[in-house]
């Protein structure tokens with residue numbers, strides 16, 4: 001009898017024992033317990049596999065052993081605790097231990113950007129060496145981290161060179177497509193699973209591992225899977241920059257970009273998702289991955305001008321917002337700005353490449369006094385944002401401020417008491433960087449309102 005998987009939402013499929021009948025649970029190790037590693041490890045454990053997570057950060061491991069997860073991700077902590085208690089999720093600081101006790105090893109370490117935008121693959125190389133030195137029997141080593149095309153080849157070479165015996169191994173690529181804020185849901189109900197493999201053994205192992213998810217499987221070679229990951233994120237970033245470019249045209253003629261997005265997005269070939277104009281994309285993936293792909297293309301002798309433009313438009317959206325604030329307030333020096341939202345998107349406390357950080361810095365440099373509020377990201381923000389006033393809610397931020405600026409589309413901000421906000425504000429000005437309000441309603445309530453790509 002298989003296990004019952006408790007659904008996370010009304011749309012999700014309920015797992016019945018029968019669906020898991022004959023599922024071959026495996027011993028898995030996850031190297032690197034960052035965002036991707038933690039979600040991947042926890043979800044694999046929830047499918048009934050034995051998972052051992054390795055990380056060199058002993059402090060982090062201590063926190064995890066206490067059942068606490070260092071990131072905010074809906075549904076993850078509960079799932080994490082459940083699996084830890086059942087003994088399916090373990091932690092170690094020793095890669096040796098993890099390798100010896102597993103059949104499939106997922107590399108989930110970070111690939112940060114170098115100054116020139118290229119991915120830094122030092123951690124991948126180090127982990128590959130560590131794995132190689134501890135292989136004693138067949139292992140399937142899977143790249144989960146986003147890596148430049150041909151990294152799989154490098155990993156193979158390193159393992160071949162540092163392996164101490166004749167044990168067989170395979171390398172595979174299995175990119176993640178997890179969105180922060182819905183990562184558990186994305187893992188459990190993926191649109192597709194991509195596996196880049198070079199042997200039937202590797203393909204069969206991964207296909208079986210993911211079988212319970214019942215998602216379309218795209219099987220390719222390792223290079224293909226590596227490119228799919230870069231191309232996916234770059235395409236999504238392109239969609240966002242495209243609609244942001246359209247929003248600039250809308251502003252000039254007084255059209256509403258949200259209507260345009262719906263008008264084009266209902267064409268199924270285009271789709272309405274990732275067509276929201278705003279202050280540009282941020283986060284730990286899009287900015288880094290677009291840069292890395294531009295760099296990879298350069299190295300391969302192709303000038304990816306389209307992606308350079310995508311990046312340029314994304315940067316421009318921040319200038320655009322600052323110009324808007326200036327236009328609404330006339331002069332920036334000494335103006336008090338209430339900023340609502342710091343995280344790069346809602347439902348996460350992640351501030352990596354959050355447009356809000358850049359925008360706040362620039363407003364500060366222009367002489368503005370900044371008050372901020374975010375439902376989840378305040379603890380992290382307090383560590384990195386200096387010279388701003390942290391407020392306990394949106395109303396405190398609005399109090400005696402010259403305008404309200406929305407930088408993250410948290411649901412909480414959609415339901416504010418605008419009578420109260422208006423009373424608190426020094427001037428009834430709202431600059432909506434995420435188009436979460438209806439311009440007509442705002443005007444009717446007596447606000448001077450401006451969104452992105454919408455007639456004032």
Ligand code: UDX
Pocket residue numbers: 176177178179180181233236240273274275276277278279280281282283284285286344345
């Ligand atoms: C992304 C990819 O979606 C995921 O598949 C990949 O594996 C990791 O990177 P994530 O970084 O969590 O996920 O965020 P995502 O939801 O994709 O949003 C990225 C950024 O784009 C956010 O800053 C968001 O505000 C912005 N965005 C998104 C828009 O400006 N407009 C949109 O229409 C959609």
